[in-house]
Amino acid sequence: HFDVIIVGAGHGGAQAAAALRQRGFAGTIAMIGEEPELPYERPPLSKEYLARDKPFERLLIRQPAFWTEKNVTMRLGERVEAVDPGARAIVLADGTPLGYGQLVWATGGHARRMTCDGADLVGLHSVRSRADVDRIMAELPSVTKVVVIGGGYIGLEAAAVLSKLGKAVTVLEAQDRVLARVAGPALSQFIEAEHRAHGVDVRLGVVVDCVLGEAHVTGVRLAGGEELAADLVIVGIGIVPAVQPLLAAGAEGVNGVAVDAECRTSLQDIFAIGDCALHANAYADDLPIRLESVQNATDMATTVAKVITGAAEPYDAVPWFWSNQYDIRLQTIGISAGHDAEVVRGDPATRSFSIVYLKQGRVVALDCLNATRDYVQGKALVVARATIAPEQLADHATPLKEMLA
Numbered sequence: 265h266f267d268v269i270i271v272g273a274g275h276g277g278a279q280a281a282a283a284l285r286q287r288g289f290a291g292t293i294a295m296i297g298e299e300p301e302l303p304y305e306r307p308p309l310s311k312e313y314l315a316r317d318k319p320f321e322r323l324l325i326r327q328p329a330f331w332t333e334k335n336v337t338m339r340l341g342e343r344v345e346a347v348d349p350g351a352r353a354i355v356l357a358d359g360t361p362l363g364y365g366q367l368v369w370a371t372g373g374h375a376r377r378m379t380c381d382g383a384d385l386v387g388l389h390s391v392r393s394r395a396d397v398d399r400i401m402a403e404l405p406s407v408t409k410v411v412v413i414g415g416g417y418i419g420l421e422a423a424a425v426l427s428k429l430g431k432a433v434t435v436l437e438a439q440d441r442v443l444a445r446v447a448g449p450a451l452s453q454f455i456e457a458e459h460r461a462h463g464v465d466v467r468l469g470v471v472v473d474c475v476l477g478e479a480h481v482t483g484v485r486l487a488g489g490e491e492l493a494a495d496l497v498i499v500g501i502g503i504v505p506a507v508q509p510l511l512a513a514g515a516e517g518v519n520g521v522a523v524d525a526e527c528r529t530s531l532q533d534i535f536a537i538g539d540c541a542l543h544a545n546a547y548a549d550d551l552p553i554r555l556e557s558v559q560n561a562t563d564m565a566t567t568v569a570k571v572i573t574g575a576a577e578p579y580d581a582v583p584w585f586w587s588n589q590y591d592i593r594l595q596t597i598g599i600s601a602g603h604d605a606e607v608v609r610g611d612p613a614t615r616s617f618s619i620v621y622l623k624q625g626r627v628v629a630l631d632c633l634n635a636t637r638d639y640v641q642g643k644a645l646v647v648a649r650a651t652i653a654p655e656q657l658a659d660h661a662t663p664l665k666e667m668l669a
């Protein structure tokens with residue numbers, strides 16, 4: 265029995281344990297993670313780690329000694345298969361039950377898989393875990409042609425790294441622009457142009473019919489019949505939240521587990537945080553969403569640590585995110601989904617500019633490209649849901665902080 269069991273040793277799980285100890289929690293804590301590694305940062309997987317600019321040791325969220333010092337029992341390489349809320353226990357894959365006082369579900373999600381023919385061929389990879397990327401890196405020496413399925417952040421970051429490594433890369437996106445789910449058209453167009461300028465073939469509005477090959481992939485066939493040759497296929501089409509054991513135990517939720525402002529699920533003494541937590545986000549008109557970001561995982565973890573240590577505060581953190589592609593550092597604040605206007609601040613040709621998203625005249629989000637000053641100052645505008653005239657926002661010479669009355 266442990267006072268707190270954390271399921272999932274990723275960004276959220278690591279921060280939950282660290283924040284509990286930081287806040288003086290003296291009870292027993294166990295963290296159970298199905299991956300063999302100590303908690304590590306996932307963002308570099310499609311960036312510096314894939315590029316071999318950072319070794320794995322530098323991805324660790326805390327050094328190994330930290331977990332011993334903080335007396336956190338690590339059970340790695342173990343999977344939680346079931347939850348029994350009545351008995352206040354979780355059940356491991358080998359059938360072992362473990363009792364808990366409070367349970368923190370921080371399982372993120374698993375990479376969504378293709379369902380078409382050829383989806384099981386060798387040479388087809390997701391980019392979710394260290395193991396995925398190690399498999400990709402092991403194959404790279406014999407790879408010349410790469411097809412990336414999915415023009416979201418992860419697919420585009422991988423495309424940028426692989427093209428820099430000299431591979432011929434094609435990105436296939438089903439929508440009529442990349443990043444359609446997370447950004448406005450101006451950003452999509454800029455990013456598409458960057459990839460094309462680096463020799464990446466970005467194909468929009470295309471549907472994959474099947475993956476070709478006997479044992480190993482040899483290509484991808486599109487719905488129109490066109491065949492693209494490939495020695496390596498990367499699939500970046502999103503995640504499926506890892507919540508089946510909780511939903512099976514009766515927790516509310518679809519495509520994630522529903523939580524309230526204190527990250528409590530509908531089951532007693534069971535919290536959920538991070539990528540798997542479906543919550544009403546103040547920056548998305550209180551609509552239920554899942555946010556897949558380090559910010560959301562770590563801030564929700566802190567919220568839970570506060571609740572458990574008797575200092576509850578509702579979760580209302582400002583969403584932020586980043587992505588690196590080539591020499592572009594993109595930083596996002598707020599949630600742009602549902603915006604009805606976008607204002608470009610600065611000249612995209614200078615490769616340093618921002619896009620301000622408005623909803624009913626109020627600032628809801630910014631995408632800042634090589635524009636950290638706007639990112640830092642824009643936060644206050646998003647928090648205030650500031651009403652600022654588009655002409656004023658477009659005036660790049662005036663710092664954003666001077667626009668807040």
Ligand code: FAD
Nearest residue numbers: 272274275276298306307344371372538539556557558561
């Ligand atoms: P995770 O970090 O995914 O951790 C969950 C852990 O739980 C995993 O190890 C999983 O295997 C394990 N698990 C699942 N089910 C079970 C079970 N039943 N039993 C035991 N263990 C289980 N975010 C950003 O903000 N900026 C970025 O630039 C960025 N880039 C990214 C690049 C890549 C390639 C990826 C994959 C993600 C990126 N993200 C980025 C997203 C960010 O990494 C996630 O939002 C974050 O990891 C979520 O943390 P989490 O704790 O919810 O889940």
